Amino acid sequence: MTRKIENPLATPQTIAFAGDWHENGRWAAKAISHAVNLGADVIVHLGDFGYSFSRRFLADVSAAALFQGLPILFVDGNHENFDRLCRFPIGPFGLREVADNVWHLPRGFRWEWDGVRFLALGGAHSVDRPFRVPRVSWWKEEAITDGQANEAIAGGPADVLVAHDCPAGVPIPGIDNRATPPPFPPLEIMRSEEHRQVLRRVVDGVRPSWVWHGHYHVAYDMVADLGYGEVRATGLNCDESHLGQNIAVVTLAGLRTGMPL
Ligand SMILES: [Fe+2]
Incomplete structure (x- = not known):
């Protein structure tokens, strides 16, 4: 039995957030059933999702999402093939349906679940950019533009930011306190910090109480102070x-009130 989801934005009770899958269909299938076992009725993916969006990967993810009968919503990461991703048209919900039960949340997309306001804003800077080939393994669209940031801010407050990058000011364990310099060119590290500053500008504008992100391949959970109150x-x-x-996995109620760390 499979179940095709008609409304990807139907209000869920329990949400699974997912870190980078890197076009790994085998892992994605395992992660989807793990999320369902924990009670999730939607998966919100934090980017570096599909890379080249190969037919094989989309078929694997879609088959698992159809089998489990839940929607997968993803923001873009820095390593997506934006030429392929943007070829999928934006549909009636304001999302790109890339396969059955799998939708892309475009930058700046907003939605509400039972009064909880979400803002999607994917993208990050690739610190290994010099080793990548434009439009083959690197796309300039990876970075949030000033225009996209301005539009996101103009949309007003949001409760939950769904991002790929992490805003400046949140000290990521093992990344922002590392003892040795990162193994990437200093200029690229600087650019990635600048990208985090762009996201911070958005956060300062929309003042979310919860920020979810991927990109750094580090699992952590903390309360940070970004100057306007506590941010999880x-x-x-x-x-x-x-x-x-x-x-x-968090319940929608837990997302609203903030679950214990
Ligand atoms: Fe990644």
């Missing part, structure tokens, strides 16, 4: 790590 920041690990680090 949660990062997730990637495919081939541990299911418990790649998937985090």
Whole structure:
């Protein structure tokens, strides 16, 4: 039995957030059934989802989502093939349906579940950019533009930010306190910090109380102070790590009130 979801934005009771899957269909299928076992009725994926959006990957993810009868909503990461992704038209819900039960949340997309306001804003800077080939393994669309940031801010407050990058000011364990310099060119590290500043500008504008992100392949959960009140920041690990680090499940009620750390 499979179940095709007609309304990807129907209000769920329990949400699974998922870290980078990197076009790994085998892992995605495991992660989807893990999320369902934990009670999820929707998966919100935090980017670096489909890379090239190959037929094989989309078929694997879609088959698992159809089998479990739940929608998968994803923001874009920095390693998506934006030429392929943007070829999927934006449909009636304002989302790109890339396969049955699988939808892309475009940058700046907003929605509400039972009064909880969500803002989707994917994208990040690739620190290995010099080793990548434009429009083959790197796309300039990976970065949030100033225009996209301005539009996101103009949309007003949101409760939950669904992002790929992490805003500046949130100290990611093992990344922002590392003892040795990261193994990437300093200029690229600087650009990635600038990208985090762009996202921080958005956060300062929309003042979410919860930020979810991927990208750093680190699972953590903390309360940060970004100057306007407490912000719960949660990062997730990637495919081939541990299911418990790649998937985090919260109820919609818990998302509203903030669950205990
Ligand atoms: Fe990634």
